[in-house]
Amino acid sequence: MRTILSLFSRSPFTFLQTHMNKVNDCVKEVPKMFEALVDGDFATIDVLVKKTSKLEHLADIAKQDIRNHLPKRMFLPVDRGAVLEVLTMQDSIADKAENIGVLLTYRQLTMPSGDFLETFQKFLDKNIDSFDTARLIVEEIDTLLQSSFGGVEAEKVKRLVDEVALKEHEADVLQRTLLQLIFDIGDDMTPPIFSLWQHLFGEISGISNISEKLAYKVRTMLDIS
Numbered sequence: 384m385r386t387i388l389s390l391f392s393r394s395p396f397t398f399l400q401t402h403m404n405k406v407n408d409c410v411k412e413v414p415k416m417f418e419a420l421v422d423g424d425f426a427t428i429d430v431l432v433k434k435t436s437k438l439e440h441l442a443d444i445a446k447q448d449i450r451n452h453l454p455k456r457m458f459l460p461v462d463r464g465a466v467l468e469v470l471t472m473q474d475s476i477a478d479k480a481e482n483i484g485v486l487l488t489y490r491q492l493t494m495p496s497g498d499f500l501e502t503f504q505k506f507l508d509k510n511i512d513s514f515d516t517a518r519l520i521v522e523e524i525d526t527l528l529q530s531s532f533g534g535v536e537a538e539k540v541k542r543l544v545d546e547v548a549l550k551e552h553e554a555d556v557l558q559r560t561l562l563q564l565i566f567d568i569g570d571d572m573t574p575p576i577f578s579l580w581q582h583l584f585g586e587i588s589g590i591s592n593i594s595e596k597l598a599y600k601v602r603t604m605l606d607i608s
Contacts, residue, residue, distance in 0.1 A: 396524040398449045399469060403521045405442040406473050409435055409480040410514055410590065416487055417507060421494045432484035439481040446474045465604040472597040473521075476514060479589040486583050490576060499564045506557040506587065513550035513591035516543055517598045524601070540602065547598040551591040558588050 412435040419427040449470060453463065494500055520543045523536065561584055569577050 396466075396521075398453070399466065399473070399524070400521055402442060402445045402449060402470060403473050403518055405438065405445050406477045406480075407514075407518055409438045409442060409477040410511065412438065413480050413483055413587075413590075414507060414511060416484060417494075417503075420487065420492060421500070423493070425491050428484075428487055432488055435481055435484045439477045442474060442477040446470055461604050465600070469521075469597060469600055469604065472593055472600065475593050476590055476597075479586050479593070482586045482589075483583065486579060486586060490579055492576065492579065495564075495568060499561070499568070502557060502560050502564060506554060506561055506584075509550055509554040509557060510587050510591040513547055513554060513594045516547045516550060517594035519543055520547070520598050520601050524605070537605075540605075544598045544602045547591075547595050551595040554588060554591040558584055 412431050416428055416431050416435075419425070419431065450467065453466065455463070494503070520540055523540050523543070562581075565572075565577065565580055572580075
């Protein structure tokens with residue numbers, strides 16, 4: 384019996400996966416930026432920010448290329464608009480990585496030590512983990528096609544979606560803790576530095592927020608109930 388995948392030679396999901404790999408290149412630079420910040424190595428931060436900007440541009444080029452070449456009619460049990468929506472979400476994550484880098488160039492921040500540093504590292508890791516799990520979901524789409532969107536693979540994707548949601552929630556909890564910590568030490572910061580940290584929290588949390596939305600969108604798009 385022929386599977387859905389055998390009905391066409393090129394899946395648009397392959398393009399999504401290619402673009403997601405470029406998004407991943409951007410996101411993986413973010414932890415390096417904060418490692419350099421802890422070390423007070425602002426020259427390295429500058430290099431990493433410029434690199435991330437170039438990587439984001441490559442992701443953006445890939446996004447436009449996919450939009451321009453995605454067939455108007457697809458022999459797929461999914462809507463073309465839904466595929467483009469997932470593509471836009473992926474690209475928004477790359478934008479977040481670039482934004483984080485740009486924010487780090489505004490001032491030479493000093494990373495607070497103690498509880499703040501420990502909580503911040505957990506917060507950053509949780510957001511990256513959420514993205515990594517969402518990326519796994521996109522990588523599983525072709526396998527889902529081969530199984531006609533059912534069976535063991537569908538259950539696996541559902542579990543991954545739940546994992547993304549949990550990690551996003553845990554990141555939110557850590558963000559609230561960070562906000563409390565920064566208010567506790569806020570008297571030792573100038574208003575611009577205080578505001579910059581708040582903006583950084585928001586951009587970092589955007590990685591897991593969008594990852595969660597992406598995961599749910601893929602699940603809905605593939606009608607995995």
